[in-house]
Amino acid sequence: MSEFTPKVDGVVEAELEKTIGPWREAWVGFRKSKVAVVGAAIVIFFIVLALFGPLVTKEGINEQFMTDRLQPPSSEYWFGTDDFGRDIFSRIIHGARISLSVGFFSVVGSIVVGSFLGIIAGYYGRWIDTIISRIFDIMLAFPSILLAIAIVSVLGPSLRNALIAIAIINVPNFGRLIRSKVLSIKEDEYIIAAKAIGMKDFRILFSHILPNSMAPVIVQGTLAIATAILEAAALGFLGLGAEAPYPEWGKMLADSKDYLQNAPWTMIFPGLAIMLTVLGFNLMGDGLRDALDPKMKS
């Protein structure tokens, strides 16, 4: 703690740099990691693809060219065609929209619900904590994909229900994460100071504790989008996600399994798309963790 304080008054006047907030500092740290920037680039590439790709693809996703069934990649069909003669390239680009939105919205849903439950459990403790934590334990006792299958079976197979199922199975992960973070933050002096000032719980929770516990949630959220995309693909593959005409990547993989030996491109390209997106989110998440985790800083 032997910090050098030049002036008698304790006011360091040399400190003339611009005000740097904690988020801005994290961004600077994030940019330093090349791997994280590559991950972010992949993610941004897919987001752009999802937003604008459908405008530039020449074929529609469901136009069938029965004469061109199971064609290998060519200048006309860049990624080849599937068993109905549909252009795989167009379908993958449209599929990016589905996979990314399922990943994003399911994770946002889990974060909102998980944060709310976690912050209440962590801050109030006692029996509220016991009840919420035991519910999380029960949910975590199931293998997550099995639980998702069970939820979709109850709700009925559709893309929307797959999204809900994925959101539900991720709630305990975020809930626990926030709870443990809140448990440590609520003993910090600035929270005790907030109480001493006379602040109400609501303000302490949402103005002080929540912003200070968001860093690990953002990291976990980025990584969870990757998992959610995989889970959505798995549900799609099992026929529990997107329904027939939708170009969901997992569903495309499932449809391709009968033609694997004669037309491997029907499988390779959706598989690659899933892999790349997941990789992008994972790399970005790791970079964010390094940038946001205070333990990594000197």
Next chain:
Amino acid sequence: MNKPLLRVEGLKKYFPIRKGLIGKTVGHVKAIDDVSFHVNEGETLGIVGESGCGKSTTGRTIMQLLEPTEGVVEFQGKDLTKLSANEIRAVRRDMQMVFQDPYASLNPRHTIGKILEEPLIVHGGGNAKERREKVVEFLKIVGLSEYHAKRYPHQFSGGQRQRIGIARALMTNPKLIIADEPVSALDVSIQAQVLNLMQDLQKEFNLTYIFIAHDLGVVRHISDRVAVMYLGKIVEITESEELYANPLHPYTQALLSAVPVPDPNYKKEQIIIEGDMPSPANPPSGCAFHTRCPFKMDVCTKVIPVLAEEKIGHSVACHLYTSESNDDIERKKQLEGSV
């Protein structure tokens, strides 16, 4: 000057020790055990003691940040332990706290302006413009500048942060400030600045301080009266000058003999107290200090000494100063046994 602003009577704070699956209480840590004192308006009461003696807990229990197990905390004539959570929030306008660690007591994600504005928002102190003006005013009072309001805590040094902590405590014009080791985390040169600032503010705003510290030199500098705590109890309380000139309790004597004197030729008698402080979960019988006391008597292991006025304005809890002899105690015990 002589009207008590705060009166603490028989204050106790026990933390339960829970064990096992259902969290059965197997004992208590007696962090504060029957503490009584008062603080007059405009004075500074210093509370000193080793770490773990309960001095910080005393501060937090007075603030009602910890719920007292037993006892009365009377502030401006109101018993705080009987108030509802909403009423306590209102009382906190007049009673503020300065914290020990200036690195942990400011929210790292808020700017200084926001940190200082918050007490005013909570207690309804004017509109946005008035609040900003007041923030700037108090920044200047504690020796910082207007442009500091836009900065974040990590951009300040420890001393500056502690000034911000003090400014935050002053925002609502409180009467009482409980300062929980406000300078122990600072460099010595900065300590003096912060202490002087606190003294200036006391004069300017007619503040009353409870100043908690483990550094006797610091406490002597700022306090009018000093209470010495050991293992959750006050063992001696008196005027600051009297305590330093004429310490009565063996523990106080030992503490004072450990204060360095700025004279290399000065040879002093050091009273070394041996051993560690006993666990407050399992305090020794009788006088809590008897395990380390150089003047231990038989009675010390049996009877808890009460804090009694030995001279005018000088109270001590020690059997060395009680008139009762060991025989008296024995007789009393037999009497109690026969009833």
